Amino acid sequence: xxxxxxxxxxxxxxxxxxxxxxxxxxxxxxxxxxxxxxxxxxxxxxxxxxxxxxxxxxxxxxxxxxxxxxxxxxxxxxxxxxxxxxxxxxxxxxxxxxxxxxxxxxxxxxxxxxxx
Amino acid sequence: xxxxxxxxxxxxxxxxxxxxxxxxxxxxxxxxxxxxxxxxxxxxxxxxxxxxxxxxxxxxxxxxxxxxxxxxxxxxxxxxxxxxxxxxxxxxxxxxxxxxxxxxxxxxxxxx
Numbered sequence: 001x002x003x004x005x006x007x008x009x010x011x012x013x014x015x016x017x018x019x020x021x022x023x024x025x026x027x028x029x030x031x032x033x034x035x036x037x038x039x040x041x042x043x044x045x046x047x048x049x050x051x052x053x054x055x056x057x058x059x060x061x062x063x064x065x066x067x068x069x070x071x072x073x074x075x076x077x078x079x080x081x082x083x084x085x086x087x088x089x090x091x092x093x094x095x096x097x098x099x100x101x102x103x104x105x106x107x108x109x110x111x112x113x114x115x116x
Numbered sequence: 117x118x119x120x121x122x123x124x125x126x127x128x129x130x131x132x133x134x135x136x137x138x139x140x141x142x143x144x145x146x147x148x149x150x151x152x153x154x155x156x157x158x159x160x161x162x163x164x165x166x167x168x169x170x171x172x173x174x175x176x177x178x179x180x181x182x183x184x185x186x187x188x189x190x191x192x193x194x195x196x197x198x199x200x201x202x203x204x205x206x207x208x209x210x211x212x213x214x215x216x217x218x219x220x221x222x223x224x225x226x227x228x
Contacts, residue, residue, distance in 0.1 A: 035217070043205055045159070045219035091159060095217075103149065103161040103172060104217065 002027045004094050006107035013082045014115050020067075021077045021110045023092030031097045034068065034075045035104070039089040048090070051075065079112075087114045118142040120220035122208050128226045129198055137193045137223045139208030145218075148191045149209040150183065152176065153222075159207065165191065198227045 003026045013019035025034070036048040051059045051068050058066050063083075067076045079086055092107040121140040129135050141148050150162040163173040165183055182194045191210075195202055208220040 037219075042221070043153075043224075044221040045207060045209075047217065047219075093159075103164055103174075104151070104159075105161070106159040108158045 002029070002032075002094050002096065002105050004092050004105050004107040006092055006110050008110045009108070010111045010113070012113045012115060013079070013086075015082055015084060017082055018078060018080045019082055019112065021079075021090050021092075021112065023075045023077070023107055025073050025075065025092070025094050027073070027094065027096075029096060033095040033097070034066075035093040035095065036064070036066070036075075036077045037091045037093060037106075038086075039091060039109070040085075041088070045091075049077065082114050084114050084116060087112055118218070120208055120210055120218050122206075122220035122223050124223060125221065126224045126226070128228060131200060131227055132197050135195050135198055135225065137195075137206050137208075137225070139191045139193070139210075139220055140189055141191055141208070141210030142212075142218055143189070145210035145212045147171075147211045148183075148185070149211075149217075150193045151207040151209065151219075153205040153207065154201075155204070162193070162206075195225075198225075200227050203227045 005024045032053045034051045038046045038048050049059050049061045049064050063080045065078045089109045091109045093104045095104050123138045148165040151159050153159045161174050163177045164171045180196050184192050205222045205224050207222045211217045
């Protein structure tokens with residue numbers, strides 16, 4: 001079974017600085033999707049970025065980018081120019097391409113604080 | 117941008133009572149899901165639904181749970197006899213394909 005591990009329960013960053021959140025996963029599959037979701041205090045789950053495992057190029061969405069290392073099974077999220085609104089729980093998630101469209105497997109999350 | 121809508125946002129129920137959580141997925145989406153997040157813990161998959169039937173379910177989704185798409189637009193999660201440990205945030209999600217997954221804003225269920 002696939003597992004997702006986020007080893008940093010909490011992280012803190014100064015406003016305008018850069019922070020990297022770690023995520024590792026375990027799978028025997030070769031094709032899959034990886035996601036980062038943001039959960040602000042409102043508790044809604046908001047998709048930040050996704051990465052297809054077959055793509056070597058790292059995904060980027062504005063200030064958010066990933067470092068996808070397939071061989072190492074690592075999928076870190078980099079937030080550049082951090083803003084106060086980035087403060088939230090961040091969840092890494094894995095989605096298989098097999099089976100019945102694949103449920104998401106989440107890590108335990110990293111709580112990010114942004115200091116003004 | 118299309119949204120997944122969940123109602124109510126917060127529900128309080130007595131232990132042993134039945135609750136129905138409601139969701140309106142995005143209209144052209146074909147796959148529907150329920151997830152649960154107990155306070156302070158990770159988000160857990162409950163069930164997926166496609167073509168009017170359950171396609172996958174987790175160990176959490178026991179006989180106390182059921183899902184239904186009663187009218188082609190709503191997607192409901194029923195808990196027949198709630199327990200204290202059912203207190204959690206319940207998220208509905210829908211997707212059109214394997215690429216996108218849109219979550220609703222959640223229903224906070226409190227069992228007292």
